[in-house]
Every structure is written in structure tokens, then in C-alpha cells.
Amino acid sequence: MYDLEKYRDKREKVLGVKKRGLSFSTIACIVSFLIILGAGFVAVPEVVSYVTTKNMDDAIYKLDGSAKWPEETVASLLKEEGVKQAEITNHGMRLVMTFNRNSYSLDSFESYMREKGLTPVLLNRMDHKRRLEVLKEEAAFEAI
Numbered sequence: 001m002y003d004l005e006k007y008r009d010k011r012e013k014v015l016g017v018k019k020r021g022l023s024f025s026t027i028a029c030i031v032s033f034l035i036i037l038g039a040g041f042v043a044v045p046e047v048v049s050y051v052t053t054k055n056m057d058d059a060i061y062k063l064d065g066s067a068k069w070p071e072e073t074v075a076s077l078l079k080e081e082g083v084k085q086a087e088i089t090n091h092g093m094r095l096v097m098t099f100n101r102n103s104y105s106l107d108s109f110e111s112y113m114r115e116k117g118l119t120p121v122l123l124n125r126m127d128h129k130r131r132l133e134v135l136k137e138e139a140a141f142e143a144i
Contacts (some may be wrong), residue, residue, distance in 0.1 A: 049129075055102050056084065056128035059109075061095045064119035068092035073118070080104065080112075095120070098128055 012018075048056045063069060069088045077086040077097065082104025086097045097109070106122065126134075 020085045055100050055123060056098055058128050058131045059097050059099065059106055059125045060123045061097070061120040062093055062123055064121055066093070069095050073113075073116075077109075080109075089100050094123070124142075 069092055073089070073095065074086045074088060077083055077095075082100045082102075084098045084100065086095065088094065089096055099109075106125070110120055110122075
């Protein structure tokens with residue numbers, strides 16, 4: 001019986017068949033890799049952003065009456081476990097606090113402030129990602 005593979009090289013020399021370029025499977029693998037890599041560049045930052053902010057909330061407080069927030073409040077609040085960010089805005093009248101809702105609660109914050117003799121009033125509580133979107137929209141609106 002005649003074995004095709006045994007004499008393949010001799011047949012290709014006689015017929016003048018030369019292998020050139022890359023095979024289809026190699027090109028398909030390269031294109032697939034590039035598509036997956038491109039999708040990764042698009043998806044990975046979104047996933048990382050979601051994972052880092054999925055448990056974060058923002059709370060906006062003011063003091064009862066028209067008192068301003070003491071500056072040492074922010075420093076002491078940042079030492080609390082679960083509080084990521086705290087800042088005083090609106091000419092010292094509002095405290096904006098970003099915290100992890102799994103490890104810090106607003107009840108503990110309010111009792112902590114009452115121990116210091118301050119009476120906080122919750123103005124708003126929202127998801128951190130939503131607040132960042134609102135800030136971007138306001139910045140774009142002010143730029144017009």
C-alpha cells in the first residue's frame with residue numbers, strides 16, 4: 001500500500017510546492033488573542049472600579065443649628081475603621097463622609113458625635129459611585 005506521508009517531501013519538491021507565510025490556525029490564534037486582550041483592556045478597569053467601590057456609601061451631615069464642623073472631627077473620623085474619606089465642605093457647614101457599609105455604620109458615627117457633644121443631622125446617604133457620577137455631571141454643567 002502506498003503511504004502518502006512517507007513520500008510527501010519528494011512530491012512537494014517535484015511539484016514545486018513551497019510553504020510560505022503563516023498557517024490559518026496561527027493567524028486565527030493571533031486574531032483571537034488580540035480580541036481577548038482588547039476586551040480585557042476595556043473590561044478590567046470597570047471590574048476593578050466596581051469591586052473597590054461596591055460596599056462604599058457616602059453620607060452628608062450638617063450640625064444641628066448653623067454651627068460649623070470642628071476641624072479635628074475629620075482627623076478623628078479618618079482614624080475610625082471603615083471610614084475611607086471625610087471632608088468638610090460648603091464653608092465648613094457640611095461633612096461628607098465615605099465609608100464601607102459592611103464595617104462602619106451611621107449609628108456608630110452618630111453616637112460617636114454625641115459623645116463629643118455634637119448633634120449631627122443626616123442630609124443624604126447615597127452610593128459612592130452614584131455620588132461620583134453626580135459630581136461629574138455638576139462639573140460638566142458648571143463648565144458650560
